[in-house]
Amino acid sequence: MTDMTAPGKIAAAPAPPRAHPLRDTLIKRLGFGVITLFCVSILVFAATQLLPGNAASAALQNTATPARLHALEVQMGLNRPAVSQYWSWLTGLFQGRLGTSIVSSTPVSTLVGGRIVNTAVLVLLAGFIGTVIGVALGMLAAARRDSVLDHVLSVTALAVTALPEFVVAMALVIFFAAVIWHLFPAVSVFPPGAAPWSDPTLLVLPVATLVIVIVPYTFRMMRAAMIDALESDYVEMATLKGLSRRRVLIFHALPNAIAPTIQVVGLNFLYLAGGVVVVEYVFNYPGLGQGLVNAVADRDIPVIQFVVLLLAAFYVLVNIATDMVSLAASPRRRLPRS
């Protein structure tokens, strides 16, 4: 519009400094991420440490007398001002001092360290397998839209999306571990210090549960994105050129569905951050989620604080990464809106 009214004016104007929309967005998003996490840390700390029923009374439980409670509060530094308590907790986190478990009196770092690896293995495996299966099924359903296969897949996805993790887990245990076939162990206990991949059969059911829960999301998003792409002009053009269906699907339609795919991968990992809690508990899998459930049951406040903060940090980071990668993958959205 503007160049039609005054073309000479635009040519004469000094060239604007080259904008880096991607870099600027990244900096902005990271900034907001840090602020969000800071607020989250305040919230977590205030909720667990400052409200009545603090760590000292949690540690003493039934043996709490006012005198003992006071002595322990002094020892744990709970009688100091809230801000000073918060500050030493936060600076401690950055220096690797995560505090000491109230229940087992071991440092939180040793308690949580191995669990982080175990959970990471579970999340990465499930995220990868689930995404591949979901994307493949979504493409298949979109390519054969309104076929019997498409309807069966769509209705199944609709039903499975709604299932709680423990329902899927119990169904798998009934079918593959306890009642019908005895193929895999019903619990995934392995000795402390052992790597989760040392016995792959222990991983099968937990990973399968998470995969079954994330595939329907992936499938539904992918199917919708592919149908959009397949209805576009360039796909019609490619088809009219006489290219094979497979070639059109993979080289013409799929690249244009890449942004939604990235979003799906991001959302899957976001979901998994919470989904591992129940699944690890069901299978007795020694990961962060099981650690969190045990800590909440025992009111082991230092462990709760760290694990919740860790999961929130993961959540925020995945969110930023998803936004940035999908922004980078869809050049049109990078430009400022005209």
Next chain:
Amino acid sequence: MASTAALEVLTTAGRRRARRREWLAVLGRAVRTTRGAVGLSIVGVVVLIAAIGPALAPRPADAFVTRPFDNPSLAFPLGGDVLGRDVLSRTLAGGWELLLMAAVATLLGVAAGAALGVMAAYFGGFWDSLIMRVVDIVLAFPQLVFALLLVSILGPKIWLIVLAVAISHAPQVARVTRAAALDISERDYVRAAQIIGMPARKVMRREVLPNLTSVLMVELGLRLTYSILVIAGLSFLGFGLQPPAPSWGYMINENRIGLVANPWGVLAPTLLIAALTIGTNTLTDAIARASLGVGRGADDALLPGITAAGAVT
């Protein structure tokens, strides 16, 4: 002066009736589709079991009446549970609390989220930023983890769980509502209401909110499914209704060690929870299709947690 008063009467009295009809019309359209009918029937059956179940239970839910994990028999059609209580009676008695908690948490969460979203969109500027930043903070927690955090403070109290689930719903509802309300806040009839001097609260309630009926109904269904998932999940983890009171989630947990001896202690509550969530989700899908257009919205709206797309503008 007289004409503006007449205008106001026209817009308010008429619209309140219209709003009620709108809710029913959307639901009616949804239920007339196959999906809607199937979803509503499934939900209806489970709700009926949960609601009249406690009255029908043949034995007290916490009485020890048979051997642990006893096989199903005529006297005990679903056999015994881990402590030798009647699985049938516990199943019949153990659902209504889950349903009630989920319903209350959903209503609270959607109401709070809708209010925040409409306010953010209507006022814009500072309030918009403030509300949406607070929303971002709560959105940084996975729902179940947020509930666990609150439960860790005061222990598994029923009201606390309901509150935790409601709080974790509100931000997501607020985002969706804000996006929808942004467009409506610019419409002429909203401007007209502002010009005749209607207070902001009234404009939002009478002019903006009624236009969000479809969006809010989809949110209501969606959040109800999530409420059931989270509350049943917490109950399964042992942070719901405390034993010996029967609840479907915890029944599955406590009876899983006897899965081989008497699978019904696990199967009965599992099937009911699965049917319930499948039913609410199918009904929601039908509502989304009926009110927002076929396929559109439903697929996107069913995504968990955050739609990352909303953050990029």
